[in-house]
Structure formats: C-alpha cells, structure tokens
Amino acid sequence: MTSDADLSAPVVDDRPPASDADAPRPDGFWAWSNEIYEAKGVAATLLRLQDDAGLNVNILLWCLWCARTFEPAPASVIKSAHEDAAAWTADVAKHLRAARRALKNPPKHVDADRARALKKRVKKAELDAEEIEQTMLEALAEDGLAAAQNEAGGSARDRALANLSAYLDLVGAAADGDDRAGVAALVGLVFDAPAKGEA
Secondary structure (H helix, E strand, C coil): CCCHHHHHCCCCCCCCCCCCCCCCCCCCHHHHHHHHHCCCCHHHHHHHHHHHHCCCHHHHHHHHHHHHHECCCCHHHHHHHHHHHHHHHHHHHHHHHHHHHHCCCCCCCCCHHHHHHHHHHHHHHHHHHHHHHHHHHHHHHHHHCCECCCHHHCCHHHHHHHHHHHHHHHHCCCCCCHHHHHHHHHHHHHHCCCCCCCC
16 A cells, blocks of 8 residues: 555656666757757647647657658658557557546546646656657667768658658558648748748
8 A cells, every 4th residue: 555655755766877878869869859849830730730630740750850861761661660659659658648638637536736746747757758759760760771872862851751751651641632731831840941040
C-alpha cells in the first residue's frame, strides 16, 4: 500500500545517467524538430494533418528532417518508420496522452492539486516517450538511408516532398488532394521560411 507521504514525495528520476552517446545531438532529429515545431504556422499545420488526415506528426517531421541530410527515403524505409512509430504510439504514447488528457478533468473526489501534479509528471513522461520515438526514427534513417550527394540531384525541399509523398501513398491519404496540399504547405513553412535572424 502506498502512503500519502509516498504520493507527495518528489518524482525521482531513476534512469541511468545518460552517456554522451545517449544524449540528443544538437544537430539531431529531436533538437531540430523542437526548433522547427516553434516556427510560425508549423505546429498548427502538423496538428491539422494529424487531426484531419490521421497522419503521424513525428513521421511528418522525420520526413522533413531526413531531407536535410539524406537522399529520398525508399518506400521500404518509410514503411519501417511508419510501422515502428505506430507500434510505439499504440503501446506507449497514446496511453500517456490519454492519461494526461483525463487528468485535465479528474473525477469529483480527486484532490485537484494532486491531479495537477500527476498531470505534470505524465506530461514529462509523454515528452520522454516522444524523444525516444524520435531517437528510434533517427537511428533508422542513419542505418537505412544514403547521404545526400549534392543539390544537382535535387534540393532538400525536393527530397522532403518526395519523402512526404511516399508517406502519404503508404497510408492511403490524399484521395481528394487536401492532404497533399497540407503537406505542400508544411514543406513551404519549413524550407521557404527565412532563417532565424532574417526578415
């Protein structure tokens, strides 16, 4: 039985200390996606594609990130990324998301302060799960994709469109073209926006 004292104790991070190899790279997928997510219009477009088309935000971001460094992803690699992300979402992320959302309106007899504290811990766990998923996708790219050669073979923007088109084909999206238009808008937001400090 857990006592009230145990419930009010601070959360102890019992994960082993991260080695330098485990730490997210400053140029890696996690760091890049957090930065790009904050760019004007990106989050809203990603969430619209998630809610309206059922697309995975992390796969959308991964397709964009890969285009910066790698040749277009073959359909087999996009399929692996989609399957791995879907399994992680089903087994881990969706449960954390559901718990966090449920804690927004806890049952009548639940102490509101404790529910808020638990919601913060669950939100932290949810972000950790997102980071793990992105680290998994980054490793898949590094293992399965060829480095981009040069701009003569196509720009990062072109590679992003190719990756995203292959992802849409895989999941059977875009029967009426709205999903592809949304993806094209996302590519524009990411690759056509002025760099930080410009404008």
